[in-house]
Every structure is written in structure tokens, then in C-alpha cells.
Amino acid sequence: MSEAVKSSFIGVFDSGAGGISVLRALVAELPHEHFRYFGDSAHAPYGDLGEERIRELSVEHATRMINEGAKAIVIACNTATSAAAQYLREMFPELPIIGIEPALKPAALAGGRILVLATEATVHLEKYHVLAATYGADDMTTVACSGLVELIEAGNLDDPAIEAYLQEKIGHLRGQVDSVVLGCTHYPFLKRQISEVLGDVAFFDGAEGTARNLRRRLVEHDLLAPEEEIGTVSLASSIPGQVELYQRLLNA
Numbered sequence: 001m002s003e004a005v006k007s008s009f010i011g012v013f014d015s016g017a018g019g020i021s022v023l024r025a026l027v028a029e030l031p032h033e034h035f036r037y038f039g040d041s042a043h044a045p046y047g048d049l050g051e052e053r054i055r056e057l058s059v060e061h062a063t064r065m066i067n068e069g070a071k072a073i074v075i076a077c078n079t080a081t082s083a084a085a086q087y088l089r090e091m092f093p094e095l096p097i098i099g100i101e102p103a104l105k106p107a108a109l110a111g112g113r114i115l116v117l118a119t120e121a122t123v124h125l126e127k128y129h130v131l132a133a134t135y136g137a138d139d140m141t142t143v144a145c146s147g148l149v150e151l152i153e154a155g156n157l158d159d160p161a162i163e164a165y166l167q168e169k170i171g172h173l174r175g176q177v178d179s180v181v182l183g184c185t186h187y188p189f190l191k192r193q194i195s196e197v198l199g200d201v202a203f204f205d206g207a208e209g210t211a212r213n214l215r216r217r218l219v220e221h222d223l224l225a226p227e228e229e230i231g232t233v234s235l236a237s238s239i240p241g242q243v244e245l246y247q248r249l250l251n252a
């Protein structure tokens with residue numbers, strides 16, 4: 001592959017701030033790469049939209065980034081991956097398109113009682129049913145957390161409304177869960193709050209696996225950036241004012 005293409009950027013998108021939890025892992029795994037992040041906060045939460053609309057928005061973001069010269073795309077959103085990853089791979093077969101899915105497999109391997117938290121759309125789409133049938137443990141509870149993404153996008157992670165939400169949604173499971181699968185990329189920002197409600201639990205999310213997967217796919221396509229450069233990260237949003245939140249979460 002030409003040096004110019006190798007030095008090009010990797011496009012990363014999510015419905016908003018959530019994908020920053022993935023971006024952090026991508027930058028840690030691949031510090032020489034250039035990343036351009038786009039959060040579609042104007043249309044969040046994707047988890048409450050229909051499959052077709054999520055796909056339409058995902059195609060819009062991926063197409064724009066590819067037209068701008070992206071050498072690879074990371075869908076840093078479980079919901080958009082379920083609705084659009086396969087479709088995008090068929091649209092752009094020459095380009096690595098990496099998605100993220102709830103980390104059921106490592107959680108099941110660790111054993112114990114598992115709680116999966118994800119968006120409404122993720123838990124209802126077929127991809128999750130296949131995943132659960134393949135890796136789902138006997139003792140697995142799935143809870144769709146409609147309304148939680150909005151609280152995170154509001155930017156105050158110490159808002160008592162978040163704790164109240166979690167208390168109401170999963171408080172009854174305190175002491176009955178060993179592992180929590182964070183099946184939405186927004187949720188890793190709430191580990192402390194979830195632990196406060198559930199007690200001592202282990203967390204699993206797909207960010208590191210996605211970063212390793214991206215590395216593997218870049219190697220396969222001979223697309224790794226040259227190592228003499230240090231990579232750059234740029235952040236953009238469909239609500240420009242949200243970039244400050246993305247930056248804060250990236251630095252946290």
C-alpha cells in the first residue's frame with residue numbers, strides 16, 4: 001500500500017460521546033495512527049431508533065469519512081454495528097470496517113452470573129440473539145437501558161439522576177451479579193456508578209477487543225501507519241458544543 005494511504009486517518013463514529021470509550025482503547029493500541037472521531041449527538045440515542053434509520057445514519061457517516069480519505073472505519077457503537085456493519089462491508093468491500101459487539105464471550109469464559117446492559121435496539125436486533133445463543137451463559141440477564149444515553153450526553157456523570165436511574169433499573173440485582181457486560185459504548189463511563197448500585201462486579205466491554213481487531217485488519221491490508229510519526233486525534237460532533245464533553249471523556 002502507498003505511504004500516503006498508510007498515513008491517512010481512521011474514521012471512528014458513534015451516536016455521540018460513547019465511542020470515546022472505544023477511541024481511548026484505539027489510541028492506546030495504535031499510537032501512530034491518525035483518528036478522526038464523529039459523534040452524532042444530534043440523533044442520539046440510536047438505541048431508540050428503528051433499524052433502517054440507524055443504518056441510514058451510519059451509511060451517511062461512513063460514506064462522508066471514506067470520501068474524505070479514511071483508510072478504515074471503526075463503528076464505535078454496538079447499536080450501529082448491529083444495524084449497519086454488514087451492510088457497510090458490502091458497500092465498501094475494499095476497506096476494513098470494524099464493529100463492536102457486547103463482550104459476551106469473555107464474560108461467559110470468566111463464568112459466574114452475568115448482567116448485560118445494552119440499548120433497546122441492540123437487544124432486539126438479530127445479531128444479539130445470535131451472540132447470546134452462541135456465548136450466552138445459563139445465568140445471564142439482559143437489561144435494555146432506554147434513557148441512560150441521554151443522561152450521559154447531558155454531560156454531568158455525577159448527576160444524582162444517573163444513580164436514581166440505575167437504582168431503579170438494576171438495583172434489585174445487587175449481590176446477584178458477578179460480571180457486567182457493558183453492551184453500549186456510553187456505559188463504560190458509568191463503571192463507578194454501576195458498582196455503587198450492584199456491589200463488587202467485574203466489567204467487560206468490547207473496546208480493547210475492537211482495538212486489537214483493528215490492528216489485525218490494518219496489518220492484513222498493509223495499512224499500518226509509519227512508526228516515525230505520532231498520531232493525531234480530532235473530534236467532531238453533529239452538535240458542535242458536545243465536543244467539549246468528548247474531549248473531557250477522552251482525557252479522563
Ligand code: DGL
Pocket residue numbers: 014015016018019044045046047048076077078079080119122149183184185186
Ligand atoms: N453508544 C451506542 C452503543 O454502543 C448507542 C447509544 C445510543 O445512541 O443509543 O450502542
